[in-house]
Amino acid sequence: MPHPCPACTAAHCAVILLNYRNAPDTIACLRALAAMPVQPGKIIVIDNSSPDDSVKRIMAAWQTSTEPVLLREEPAHAPLLPTSATRILLARSTNDGFSAGNNAAIRLALQDSECKAVWLLNNDTDPEPDALNALCQRMSADPQPGIVGSTLIYAHNRSTVQTLAGGRLNSLLGTTHSFGGGMELPEALRQWPQHRVEQQLDDIIGASMFIRRATLVQTGYLDEAFFLYGEETEFCIRVRKAGFNFAWAPESVVYHKEGGSTGAESAAEGRKFRRPAWVDYLSLRNRVYMMRKHYPWALPLVLLSYLGVILNRVRRGQANRIPLIFRAAWDGLRGRMGKPDHLFPALRDTHENSGH
CATH class of the missing domain: 3.90.550.60 (Spore Coat Polysaccharide Biosynthesis Protein SpsA; Chain A)
Structure with a gap:
């Protein structure tokens, strides 16, 4: 202690x-x-x-x-x-x-x-x-x-x-x-x-x-x-x-100001869901990785919950993100971490950020 x-x-x-x-x-x-x-x-x-x-x-x-x-x-x-x-x-x-x-x-x-x-x-x-x-x-x-x-x-x-x-x-x-x-x-x-x-x-x-x-x-x-x-x-x-x-x-x-510099405008403008795709990917990938690292026994439940994430994206008119959700879960499971240049090369130039 x-x-x-x-x-x-x-x-x-x-x-x-x-x-x-x-x-x-x-x-x-x-x-x-x-x-x-x-x-x-x-x-x-x-x-x-x-x-x-x-x-x-x-x-x-x-x-x-x-x-x-x-x-x-x-x-x-x-x-x-x-x-x-x-x-x-x-x-x-x-x-x-x-x-x-x-x-x-x-x-x-x-x-x-x-x-x-x-x-x-x-x-x-x-x-x-x-x-x-x-x-x-x-x-x-x-x-x-x-x-x-x-x-x-x-x-x-x-x-x-x-x-x-x-x-x-x-x-x-x-x-x-x-x-x-x-x-x-x-x-x-x-x-x-x-x-x-x-x-x-x-x-x-x-x-x-x-x-x-x-x-x-x-x-x-x-x-x-x-x-x-x-x-x-x-x-x-x-x-x-x-x-x-x-x-x-x-x-x-x-x-x-919460997320204004990342483009994740979940707090402003009536709390509408306006996350860029790369923010969505990182949030979902990192959650799987964190659970794999500390609570691996709960991974089946975490992955099952991503079906709910998919339904939410469909409801919000973001069905095109479904492949990204699967990719985020897979990358988190296999530990492919760090900056996701393999999916979002433009992060280097236009969207990359380091704040919350």
């Missing part, structure tokens, strides 16, 4: 933002972080080899308020953490997905022995000024939580909850149920008090994931095989197996 550790404060935390062709959102998030009365010890922005001028634009905007250090990561040469640097832009030479980008920043942050926690925060979020401090306070309250989640609220409708930290994993199907999702915030808080959420919480959404250093040391980092989608759920499974539990800081409020 986890052992007690010293109190966690913002000064001993590293905030990690992952950018891919989305400099405006990243810059806006950095401004929100700069407005916090208690500043994080480090902020690390990773650019996942954006083909546009993201690095230049982020550096220019950031330099108006602080002195960021620009580092470049080459495939065979992981950068060293500069002495006394607190604001870092890490420019990667490749885009290997959400996990790989965040892992590069985590490795950099943990080079600092004083770093006690990292906050994986989507760049398309707007955290309230006390969001980080609330996470630190909840992490410091007891030694058991390996990860703490925030109150995530839709940015396009700031009275509606996306999730209260995360949700519950169905180990039979590999699906998750979000706590408070779609509810008005006061009603969600009434129906889901903190003790009830934390009793059931086993899947924290990756848009705001506050991770204790000991969790990463004991459990390892995000699984880079996923490329995008499902990696935080798989990580939470490993964290739970390592003996940690999960917590929620209700006062850590983060507004989330």
